[in-house]
Amino acid sequence: MVPDIPLAWFLLFADATFAVGLFGVLTRRNPIALLMAIEIMLNAANLNLLAFWRYGTPAVGDGPLTGVVFAVIVITIAAAEVAVGIALVLLCYRRWKTADVDRYDTLSG
Amino acid sequence: MPTTTPQPLVPLAREWLLIAPELWLALWGLVVLLADVAFFRDAPSARRARFLGILALDGTLIALLLALARVVPSPLGIELTNQDYSIFGGTLAADPSTAWLSLAVLILLSLLLVLSPTWDFTDHWGEFFALVLWSTVAMLLLIAAEELLTLFLALETMTLCLYVIAALERDRKRSSEAGLKYFVYGSVASAFFLFGLSLIFGLTGTTRLHAVREALVGSAGSLGLEGNIAGSVAVLLVLVGLGFKLAAVPFHAWAPDTYEGAPAPAASWIATGSKLASFVAATKILAVALGGWAAQTGSPDTPGWALPVALISAASMTLGNLAALSQRNFKRLLAYSSIAQAGYVLVGVVAAGVSRDPARAVGAVLFYMVTYSFATLGAFAVAAWLARDLGTDELDDLDGLGRRRPIMALCLLVLMLSLIGLPPFAGFFGKLALFMSALETGESGRLSLTWLVALGLINSAISAYYYVRVLRAMYLRPARGDVGRSLPSGVFWPLTVGAAVALFFGLIPGALFEPMQAAAVPLLASGEDPRGLSPETNPFATRPTEEDAARARELRRQQIEQGRQRLQPGTPGA
Numbered sequence A: 001m002v003p004d005i006p007l008a009w010f011l012l013f014a015d016a017t018f019a020v021g022l023f024g025v026l027t028r029r030n031p032i033a034l035l036m037a038i039e040i041m042l043n044a045a046n047l048n049l050l051a052f053w054r055y056g057t058p059a060v061g062d063g064p065l066t067g068v069v070f071a072v073i074v075i076t077i078a079a080a081e082v083a084v085g086i087a088l089v090l091l092c093y094r095r096w097k098t099a100d101v102d103r104y105d106t107l108s109g
Numbered sequence B: 001m002p003t004t005t006p007q008p009l010v011p012l013a014r015e016w017l018l019i020a021p022e023l024w025l026a027l028w029g030l031v032v033l034l035a036d037v038a039f040f041r042d043a044p045s046a047r048r049a050r051f052l053g054i055l056a057l058d059g060t061l062i063a064l065l066l067a068l069a070r071v072v073p074s075p076l077g078i079e080l081t082n083q084d085y086s087i088f089g090g091t092l093a094a095d096p097s098t099a100w101l102s103l104a105v106l107i108l109l110s111l112l113l114v115l116s117p118t119w120d121f122t123d124h125w126g127e128f129f130a131l132v133l134w135s136t137v138a139m140l141l142l143i144a145a146e147e148l149l150t151l152f153l154a155l156e157t158m159t160l161c162l163y164v165i166a167a168l169e170r171d172r173k174r175s176s177e178a179g180l181k182y183f184v185y186g187s188v189a190s191a192f193f194l195f196g197l198s199l200i201f202g203l204t205g206t207t208r209l210h211a212v213r214e215a216l217v218g219s220a221g222s223l224g225l226e227g228n229i230a231g232s233v234a235v236l237l238v239l240v241g242l243g244f245k246l247a248a249v250p251f252h253a254w255a256p257d258t259y260e261g262a263p264a265p266a267a268s269w270i271a272t273g274s275k276l277a278s279f280v281a282a283t284k285i286l287a288v289a290l291g292g293w294a295a296q297t298g299s300p301d302t303p304g305w306a307l308p309v310a311l312i313s314a315a316s317m318t319l320g321n322l323a324a325l326s327q328r329n330f331k332r333l334l335a336y337s338s339i340a341q342a343g344y345v346l347v348g349v350v351a352a353g354v355s356r357d358p359a360r361a362v363g364a365v366l367f368y369m370v371t372y373s374f375a376t377l378g379a380f381a382v383a384a385w386l387a388r389d390l391g392t393d394e395l396d397d398l399d400g401l402g403r404r405r406p407i408m409a410l411c412l413l414v415l416m417l418s419l420i421g422l423p424p425f426a427g428f429f430g431k432l433a434l435f436m437s438a439l440e441t442g443e444s445g446r447l448s449l450t451w452l453v454a455l456g457l458i459n460s461a462i463s464a465y466y467y468v469r470v471l472r473a474m475y476l477r478p479a480r481g482d483v484g485r486s487l488p489s490g491v492f493w494p495l496t497v498g499a500a501v502a503l504f505f506g507l508i509p510g511a512l513f514e515p516m517q518a519a520a521v522p523l524l525a526s527g528e529d530p531r532g533l534s535p536e537t538n539p540f541a542t543r544p545t546e547e548d549a550a551r552a553r554e555l556r557r558q559q560i561e562q563g564r565q566r567l568q569p570g571t572p573g574a
Helices: A007-027 A031-055 A066-096 B009-018 B020-039 B045-071 B096-118 B125-144 B148-166 B173-204 B209-217 B229-246 B254-261 B264-271 B273-289 B306-325 B330-354 B358-390 B406-420 B426-439 B450-475 B489-507 B510-524 B546-567
Strands: B085-087 B092-094
Touching (some): A007 A031, A031 A066, A066 B173, B009 B085, B045 B125, B092 B096, B096 B125, B125 B148, B148 B173, B148 B273, B209 B273, B229 B306, B254 B330, B264 B330, B273 B358, B330 B426, B330 B450, B358 B406, B358 B489, B406 B426, B406 B450, B489 B510
Antiparallel strands (some): B085 B092
């Protein structure tokens, strides 16, 4: 099975996705949107991992599925991260009655 | 094609025994959580804190015994002191470095567990202790990780637990804010880090640290990053991620807010345990896996990660110290102090990359981090005590402490002098070792890191000013109001142990230096499979024959060629 799409396309797509996520992190003020942007960044890395796995050969001594396993575990981590993130966002929302990270500003200096 | 040989039972059981402390602690976290739900549901919070604290401490002490069995020759036959193992298919190291450092982390954890219940800051004690235990498990695994995926998983588990405990203080808005800020910065940093790791995986085709190293440099010496754009991007992304975890400038913005807002026990664990483990991981990634990209052999100022890390180190020292000068809050002061301290330790990390004797530099890093962790934990114990009895943690609250609580003030004096780096305290020898290891690089034609060392010395002098402010408040100012009720033993122990460590290893630095030097060597070296047949008996590994490898290479070449042809019309090559 010979892949039709060159590796570089996947990499460019992953880079673009990462940039979108980063842009979201920097511009969004809603904490839920921030979480989504972080997820996009993690998924960009997953794209990279899978593309490199599909097009590369495993190093001697490594398993045949390193990239896939890595990606699956990253997905799991991302899920855990969202769970913790939502909990923290809810906690802040309950205390400030607002979902705007700029308003959470009791600490500074 | 890949065939797996059946595992002999005994070596596998041995591997499980080698991570017994980690397994035990993970289990004990569940025990604590269940005990809280089953027995202490209706008990008042302070009582729950006391009982669960003792329960968690018991489990930790057992884990400590299990960890001790890894350093001393034991009847189990786990004699590790002179071995360099990697276990579980090469994902974890089981050698003197993990054995000694896990001991240090577990002792710190015991002190933290003694400290935590003294101050009734939350209603969720079961969760607090369980998360502290689990974050410690992750720290131990992070220290032992020999492979990028394991390392990332451990790092994430650790920080996810820490995000939550930072936000656990009840009644205080600032605690939840601290948790959220830590979370947002931390997870963005993880995303950067992961993206960098994915590039490293792509460039080398492997995730094992030593295999990455070999793929990058082969048998040649260090090459640096001259003309290597993909490699540079990967290094930069990894540095961003690590910089956040280590709270190094310019990625430090979360640290002061988190340290100030989080309850003192949580902040102390972020500042000590997690930092110790993160530094070990950073050293492993930079000096071991990416060792070939440090700089060209013989000329450390060529492109490579050594130069940016040196700049990050310089910025952390300078900005951390300057910002600390104007702080009024004790915990915030400690935060900036820990940023500056991270700068000093990064000097050692740079040295580990470019030095002729990397093991010495790594030994210095480990020595410094261990003594720093004990000193900082002691200082945070004082912060916890202030918050408990006075409700604030301002620097002015320490006024007159020297007369009211002479022993406590004396301990804090020792800790501050050690953090400044004055002899005869451990901080002095730590700094000396770090800076000496950096000067070791200065041979003919090499960029000596002299400027960095000079900056470090100037910064030590600046830092003396704000550490002495603490001492001035304690000894020269009159007491204002009541300086707290009785001194609880929970505060007493971390403080005195911290001071004792600073004093003991200051007077006899060799007692810690030698184990840390012994730990540094296997940390840098490639571990052996305990069955002695890696990777042949590794059930997780493919063993491609020469033929398979050649076929795979040919296929890959064809794929790349086809891709390039496809791109030809119009688009420039892939």
